[in-house]
Amino acid sequence: MSSGGGGGGGGGGDHHGFYNHLARGDGAEYVFGSNSDMLESFFFNQPPASGGGSRAGGGGADELMPPYSSSITDYLQGFLDPSGLARHLDAPTVKHELSLDVMSHDSQGTSGGAAGGEGAAAQLTPNSSVSLSSSDREGEGGQPPRRCKKKAEDDVAAAEGEEKDQENSTKACRNNKPKKKAEKRQRQPRVAFLTKSEVDHLEDGYRWRKYGQKAVKNSPYPRSYYRCTTPKCGVKKRVERSYQDPSTVITTYEGQHTHHSPASLRAGGAHLFMPTAHPLPPHLMPSSAAAAFRPDLMAMMHPNPSMFLPSMPPPQIPAPSPPPPPPLQQHHFSDYALLQDLFPSTMPNNP
DNA sequence: CGCGTTTGACCTGCGC
DNA sequence: GCGCAGGTCAAACGCG
Numbered sequence: 303m304s305s306g307g308g309g310g311g312g313g314g315g316d317h318h319g320f321y322n323h324l325a326r327g328d329g330a331e332y333v334f335g336s337n338s339d340m341l342e343s344f345f346f347n348q349p350p351a352s353g354g355g356s357r358a359g360g361g362g363a364d365e366l367m368p369p370y371s372s373s374i375t376d377y378l379q380g381f382l383d384p385s386g387l388a389r390h391l392d393a394p395t396v397k398h399e400l401s402l403d404v405m406s407h408d409s410q411g412t413s414g415g416a417a418g419g420e421g422a423a424a425q426l427t428p429n430s431s432v433s434l435s436s437s438d439r440e441g442e443g444g445q446p447p448r449r450c451k452k453k454a455e456d457d458v459a460a461a462e463g464e465e466k467d468q469e470n471s472t473k474a475c476r477n478n479k480p481k482k483k484a485e486k487r488q489r490q491p492r493v494a495f496l497t498k499s500e501v502d503h504l505e506d507g508y509r510w511r512k513y514g515q516k517a518v519k520n521s522p523y524p525r526s527y528y529r530c531t532t533p534k535c536g537v538k539k540r541v542e543r544s545y546q547d548p549s550t551v552i553t554t555y556e557g558q559h560t561h562h563s564p565a566s567l568r569a570g571g572a573h574l575f576m577p578t579a580h581p582l583p584p585h586l587m588p589s590s591a592a593a594a595f596r597p598d599l600m601a602m603m604h605p606n607p608s609m610f611l612p613s614m615p616p617p618q619i620p621a622p623s624p625p626p627p628p629p630l631q632q633h634h635f636s637d638y639a640l641l642q643d644l645f646p647s648t649m650p651n652n653p
Numbered sequence: 654c655g656c657g658t659t660t661g662a663c664c665t666g667c668g669c
Numbered sequence: 670g671c672g673c674a675g676g677t678c679a680a681a682c683g684c685g
Contacts, residue, residue: 512658514677527676531657540676 494554502526502541502551508559510539521545535560 497504503512503526510528518525523543530537537557544550 511656513679515659516675516677519674525675 492554492556494552496544497551497553498549499551500549502543503528504541504551504553508532508537518542518545523548530557530559532559532561 503510509531511531512526512528514527515524516527521542523545525540525542528539528541535557537555537559539556540552540554542552544552
C-alpha cells in the first residue's frame with residue numbers, strides 16, 4: 303500500500319561495497335553489510351565459522367568487538383536459518399542487502415531521531431555513544447496495561463447521539479490508566495537493516511502482525527510497525543523506506559525472539575538454527591556466515607543479473623581473467639558515501 | 654470464524 | 670508549558 307513498490311527507483315546510484323563499521327563509545331553500534339560485491343570481502347576478512355565467524359572483518363572492527371562479541375555472536379547465530387535464507391533468496395523482489403546495523407537504544411533513541419530513517423539513521427554516526435540496554439518497559443512478554451475498551455461507549459454514544467458524553471467517558475477512562483512515570487521508557491537493542499527490495503515487508507521466517515503505521519516526517523513513505531505474533535515474544539520491527547533511496551527498505555528489529563523461527567522448524571532446519579534467542583531475520587546475515595554454514599546457499603547469493611535493480615550497474619561478466627577484488631578500504635569509502643547519501647544529517651563529512 | 658491489516662485517536666518523550 | 674513527532678492501541682474491516 304504505502305510505497306508504491308520500488309517505483310521511485312531512481313536514486314539508487316552506486317551502491318557497491320559493504321559496511322563493516324563498528325563504533326563504540328559508551329554504547330555499541332555495528333554496521334555489517336552485504337551485497338553482491340562484498341560477499342568475497344567477507345570471505346577475505348574472516349575465516350568462516352571462526353569464533354566470531356559472524357563478525358564483519360576489516361578495519362578496526364576486531365578491536366571493537368570483544369566487549370560485544372557475545373551479543374554479536376548471538377545475533378548472528380540466529381541468522382543461520384537456512385530455510386529463511388533460502389526463502390529469502392527465492393524472493394524475486396529482493397535485490398540484495400545493503401547493510402545491517404546493530405544498535406542499542408536507550409530512551410534517547412525513541413524519538414526525535416533524524417528525519418527519515420530514524421531507527422537506522424540515528425545510529426549511523428561512527429562516534430555515536432549509546433548505552434546498551436536490554437530491558438524494555440514492556441518487559442518479557444509483558445504488555446503495557448491496556449486501555450479500556452471504547453467500542454461499547456461508542457456504540458451507546460452513537461445511538462444516543464451524545465458525542466460529548468462519549469468524549470468525556472473516553473478521556474475519563476484514559477485518565478484512569480496508571481502512568482508509570484518513574485519507569486523510564488527503555489528499549490531493547492535494535493538492529494537495522496538496509497535492504498534493497500521492492501517490497502516493504504520482507505519475509506524473514508517469523509510471523510508478524512502489523513499494529514501500526516505512521517507517516518514519517520520529511521518522507522513520503524510511511525513507517526510500519528510489526529510485532530511478532532508468537533505469544534510471550536515481544537519482538538518488534540519497524541519497516542520503512544528510505545526517502546533518499548526509495549529502493550532501500552530500512553527494517554529495524556527490536557528485542558529478541560524467545561522461540562525458533564517457525565519457518566526453520568517447518569523446514570526441519572531447527573537443528574541448524576542456534577537456539578539463541580535473537581530478533582534478526584535469518585536471511586539477513588553477513589554472507590560469510592551464511593556461506594560458512596551453507597556453502598550451497600552461498601552460491602545462490604553471487605551476482606545474478608536478474609537480481610539487480612535497473613538502477614544498479616550491470617554486474618561484471620567475469621572475463622577470462624577476472625579482475626582482483628578491490629581493496630577493502632575502497633569498499634569502506636564507497637560505503638560511507640552511501641551512508642552519507644542515505645543519512646546526510648547523521649553522517650559526518652569524512653570518515 | 655480466525656487472523657491480519659487499516660486507520661484514527663491517544664500516549665509519550667523531547668526540544669524549544 | 671506547549672507543540673511536534675514517534676510509538677501504540679484497538680475498533681473496524683478485509684480476506685481466505
